[in-house]
Amino acid sequence: MSPIAMGGPALFIGTDTDYVALVRPELDPDQPEVRAAAAEAGVTPEEFAGPGDTWMVMVETGGEGDGFELPGVRDVEPAGFAERLRAELTAAPGPFTVDGGAVLSLDARPAGADAYAFTARVTPPDDPDTTWTAETGPVPTAVLLADLDAFLGSLA
Numbered sequence: 364m365s366p367i368a369m370g371g372p373a374l375f376i377g378t379d380t381d382y383v384a385l386v387r388p389e390l391d392p393d394q395p396e397v398r399a400a401a402a403e404a405g406v407t408p409e410e411f412a413g414p415g416d417t418w419m420v421m422v423e424t425g426g427e428g429d430g431f432e433l434p435g436v437r438d439v440e441p442a443g444f445a446e447r448l449r450a451e452l453t454a455a456p457g458p459f460t461v462d463g464g465a466v467l468s469l470d471a472r473p474a475g476a477d478a479y480a481f482t483a484r485v486t487p488p489d490d491p492d493t494t495w496t497a498e499t500g501p502v503p504t505a506v507l508l509a510d511l512d513a514f515l516g517s518l519a
Contacts, residue, residue, distance in 0.1 A: 372438075372517040374445055374510065376469065376481055377423075377499035383467065383483035384421040384430075385441045420466060422485050424497045431487045433466065440464070442518045449511045452479070452504055465491075474501035 371389035375382050390397050392408035401411035418441060421430035444463045451459040451471065461469045466486050474480035478501035485495045 372441070372514055374441070374514040376448075376483065376507065377497065377502060380426050381424050381497050381499045382422070383469070383481075383485060383497050385418060385444070385467075386421060387416065387418050387438075387441075420485055422483065422495045422497050424495075429495065431489070433488070438518050442515060445511050445514050449508065449515075452508055452511075477505065478503050479507070 371387045373386040375384045398408045401408040418433040418436040419430050422428055448461045456473055458472045466488055468484045470482040471479045480501050481499045483497045
């Protein structure tokens with residue numbers, strides 16, 4: 364079966380193999396792959412696709428990843444995180460931290476003239492004694508600012 368294409372707002376911070384992401388996946392119940400997966404699961408395509416309103420945090424380090432849902436999180440909270448990150452990236456260069464609440468903290472440090480490297484600390488809400496850490500390589504500031512603008516635009 365082909366992979367199921369997902370839409371919805373998504374913000375990835377990092378590189379292809381080391382990142383943290385805030386995503387609100389949306390599946391199209393009319394997509395043939397969704398219909399096939401729903402039939403296999405014994406539910407309607409609409410049930411399988413779900414409401415598309417649940418935020419998730421995903422973390423990957425060196426090709427190994429995990430993630431969790433953030434039930435009850437409204438769009439305003441990921442948008443606020445993105446706005447704070449954007450403000451820090453456009454301020455005077457230097458290290459900074461963006462607090463994303465109990466589940467996410469992002470430490471940034473300059474990595475060359477026009478890039479930052481990040482340390483993301485992620486704590487699953489159902490396991491507050493566990494913290495996952497992802498260290499990213501350099502991320503070009505201009506690319507991340509464009510991604511932040513696209514992310515914020517998708518929430519508007």
